[in-house]
Amino acid sequence: MHPKVVSQLLALEAPRILYISCNPATQARDLNMLDEKYKLTAVQPVDMFPQTQHVENIVLLELRSA
Secondary structure (H helix, E strand, O other), rough: OOOHHHHHHHHHOOOOEEEEOOOHHHHHHHHHHHHOEEEEEEEEOOOOOOOOOHHHHHHEEEOOOO
């Protein structure tokens, strides 16, 4: 995600974010930036193309309580 998107998500403080990504490396980078206000509560990889190395990753984030 662009850093401005991360800033907007942090400012918005939505109770939950469902983040779906086809690139686990960039998703990990983005999760690190969102860790300021969100905790990771669930992860589910999905192999939609079993004959390839590609995998989709679904992550549930929940707003940390103050």
